[in-house]
Amino acid sequence: MPLRSASRMGVTTISVPLGQRSYEVCIAPAGAVDMAQGIAAALGKPTGAAVLVDSRLGELSPRVQPLVEALATHLPRVRRLDLPAGESCKTLAAIEHTCGWLADNGYDRGAALVGIGGGATSDHTGFAAAIYLRGIAYATCPTTLLAMVDASVGGKTGVDLAAGKNLVGAFHQPRAVMADPAFLDSLPTREFAAGMAEVVKAGLIADAALLDTLEAQAGAPMPAAVLARVIEAAVRVKVDVVAADERESGRRAVLNFGHTVGHAIEAASGFRLLHGEAVSLGMIAALALGVARGVTEPGLLVRMTALLARLGLPVDVKHRLGADVLDRMGFDKKRVSDKVRFVLVPRPGQAIVEGIALDDLKPQLLAAL
Numbered sequence: 004m005p006l007r008s009a010s011r012m013g014v015t016t017i018s019v020p021l022g023q024r025s026y027e028v029c030i031a032p033a034g035a036v037d038m039a040q041g042i043a044a045a046l047g048k049p050t051g052a053a054v055l056v057d058s059r060l061g062e063l064s065p066r067v068q069p070l071v072e073a074l075a076t077h078l079p080r081v082r083r084l085d086l087p088a089g090e091s092c093k094t095l096a097a098i099e100h101t102c103g104w105l106a107d108n109g110y111d112r113g114a115a116l117v118g119i120g121g122g123a124t125s126d127h128t129g130f131a132a133a134i135y136l137r138g139i140a141y142a143t144c145p146t147t148l149l150a151m152v153d154a155s156v157g158g159k160t161g162v163d164l165a166a167g168k169n170l171v172g173a174f175h176q177p178r179a180v181m182a183d184p185a186f187l188d189s190l191p192t193r194e195f196a197a198g199m200a201e202v203v204k205a206g207l208i209a210d211a212a213l214l215d216t217l218e219a220q221a222g223a224p225m226p227a228a229v230l231a232r233v234i235e236a237a238v239r240v241k242v243d244v245v246a247a248d249e250r251e252s253g254r255r256a257v258l259n260f261g262h263t264v265g266h267a268i269e270a271a272s273g274f275r276l277l278h279g280e281a282v283s284l285g286m287i288a289a290l291a292l293g294v295a296r297g298v299t300e301p302g303l304l305v306r307m308t309a310l311l312a313r314l315g316l317p318v319d320v321k322h323r324l325g326a327d328v329l330d331r332m333g334f335d336k337k338r339v340s341d342k343v344r345f346v347l348v349p350r351p352g353q354a355i356v357e358g359i360a361l362d363d364l365k366p367q368l369l370a371a372l
């Protein structure tokens with residue numbers, strides 16, 4: 004499995020141009036002090052800062068406490084709250100706990116939140132910031148590959164309900180995203196591979212050269228400088244799409260590539276599959292469907308199957324498309340009436356959205372695989 008060796012490398016800053024809500028994503032092997040300075044500068048002069056930390060990350064990574072301490076030297080009234088690890092922080096109960104804790108600790112409307120953790124932490128932090136006292140500022144330090152390239156960029160925040168994932172939420176843009184790839188040192192291999200699925204997606208929908216880079220690297224350890232470039236390229240894809248469609252009314256749908264089938268497979272697995280693993284399978288299904296509909300270059304399916312497998316991701320989608328999975332596609336949030344807005348990739352770096360009737364989609368998918 005190709006892995007990373009995050010160490011020192013150059014600092015990259017990517018602007019997210021959203022008018023008054025603009026901010027910067029910094030990909031920086033910056034070290035705690037520089038990260039804290041960058042966050043403090045972006046937050047302006049908050050009256051206090053609450054640092055929300057994924058509790059498992061807090062146990063595993065030696066980088067967390069120095070960062071919290073550095074934040075405390077650059078921001079007023081810094082207190083740390085450890086969140087339930089991973090997805091378990093994405094509940095309304097956990098949000099209520101965080102908001103109660105903020106109130107008990109006297110954080111007012113001028114205060115800010117800083118989230119340190121994966122996508123679950125950034126979703127929790129952003130949503131708490133969106134609703135506490137009707138909205139306060141926040142920044143995130145993403146610590147998983149998926150959070151760096153996807154979850155922390157774009158301002159979608161939220162939590163899960165028993166009825167489904169991400170059903171309650173708000174758009175609330177951060178003031179800064181500060182990603183140090185060195186945090187990935189402690190990330191389990193499986194989680195790293197899952198993040199790579201979203202990197203491949205970014206390449207497929209908008210950056211053919213990123214796919215070339217991944218193919219040149221997959222199978223060997225990825226040098227730190229290459230990993231930083233890969234993260235940067237994937238972030239740029241997401242930033243470009245978000246900047247063109249902040250509220251997901253049009254272009255942003257292309258980010259859903261691989262997700263119509265992927266979400267259904269993920270849910271049908273009882274969430275035993277990681278999101279990125281399900282997206283890998285969903286991308287294979289979407290490419291196969293594109294080939295069957297005469298939209299996608301046939302060679303691309305072969306190429307991407309090989310790449311995703313070499314990245315340590317599952318590709319055996321045919322055996323996973325049971326009736327339960329196909330039925331779940333009908334519940335896709337992105338569905339419009341009886342049609343699913345399905346994203347297809349004709350060639351590397353290009354995505355199109357087609358409305359496909361649900362009744363046609365199921366047999367076409369089964370025939371395509």
Ligand SMILES: NC(=O)c1ccc[n+]([C@@H]2O[C@H](COP(=O)([O-])OP(=O)(O)OC[C@H]3O[C@@H](n4cnc5c(N)ncnc54)[C@H](O)[C@@H]3O)[C@@H](O)[C@H]2O)c1
Nearest residue numbers: 059088089090121122123146147149150154159186189190
């Ligand atoms: N808002 C968005 O636009 C958006 C986009 C994509 C995904 N998401 C959300 O992101 C979440 C998935 O994010 P994720 O994959 O980062 O998962 P996660 O936040 O659940 O983290 C995965 C696991 O890794 C641990 N962890 C985090 N950083 C670590 C590190 N550096 N070292 C060791 N362990 C570490 C966590 O404790 C957790 O167990 C989902 O809830 C998904 O809905 C949101």
